Amino acid sequence: MRKLQEPFPISDLTFQSQIEKFTPEDNKGGTFSEESSFSILFPKYREVYLKQSWPLVTKSLEKLGVACTLDLVEGSMTVKTTRKTYDPASILKARDLVKLLSRSVPAPQAVRILEDEMACDVIKIRGMVRNKDRFVKRRQRILGPNGSTLKALELLTECYILVQGNTVSAMGGYKGLKEVRRIVEDCMENIHPIYHIKELMIKRELAKDPELANESWDRFLPHFKKRTLSKRRRPFKITDKAKKVYTPFPPAPEKSKVDLQIESGEFFLNKSAKERMAREKREDAMKEKMDAKREERMKDYVAPAEPSDDAEKKKKKKRKKEEGEDDDGEKRKRKRKEVEEE
Secondary structure, rough: OOOOOOOOOHHOOOOOOOOOOOOOOHHHOOOOOOEEEEEEEHHHHHHHHHHHHHHHHHHHHHOOOOEEEEEOOOOOEEEEEEEOOOOOOHEEEEEEEHHHHHHOHHHHHHHHHOOOOEEEEEOOHHHHHOOOHHHHHHHHHHHHHHHHHHHHEEEEHEEEEEOOOOEEEEEHHHHHHHHHHHHHHHHHOOOOOHHHHHHHHHHHHOOOOOHOOOOOOOOOOOOOOOOOOOOOOOOOOOOOOOOOOOOOOOOOOOOOOOHHHHOOHHHHHOOOHHHHHHHHHHHHHHHHHHHHHHHHHHHOOOOOOOOHHHHHHHHHHHHHHHHHHHHHHHHHHHHHHHHHOO
């Protein structure tokens, strides 16, 4: 499959010279023939904040000649062109403004989208991961501990990033927005943002060297290998490791509950007979338990084993032998003394 080229390379958008501001004198066509409008819904928890910050939004859009209305009943924000609108791109900037406001971007930050150098991107991340717990963990990776990962991404990409609910909102230059989208999508596909942060840090250092401007940077960038773990499940306990004799016939199926009842004859009994049989089984089990408990209680009353007569006789013999050996020793000493005296 042939890979399609991008409609325009990002490098072409980063012009060396500064873009001239569009003024009413540049609009030689006059007023627009038709009215353009965009309407966006916002969640209920944003209602109070939008009501407070709406004067700032209205003031910013009046400079471009764009009208805006806040409908708290329907929960929507609408922007539309007026006869004072002179810039054709201003309505698109106003649309992006209300989109960012609905995604919990603060009004002072969202108003910066009206500048010519600024662009925005709202990335939907909920559909990338099915499992909710896994989605929450991967979304947390973008933020990092105490928001450190998010701050590092903002410094390296020079973009404002806000993670809110099922979306990630970003504001900045086109080149930075492309990097942010790539990092967020890879994070949802289980590639940690720290790898991209390392890569961006190396690129920033390489960009300072004018000799490497026309060379490939692949030899300097880190290449992380993806570990492919075996997905085959192994049992925790392997009971029989011995090799069995090969037989072409499959093992006999286990007997079902009905088959066992037919063998025992219980299947052919009527309802009353089955109930009686079940009662007898319960009574037998109760008797066995009662007997076992009675035996355990009676163990405390069993007398300890007394020593037998044979054991006592053996002890007496040992004592006599020991005493006899002592007497023989004393007799020998006496004889030796008598012989020495003579």
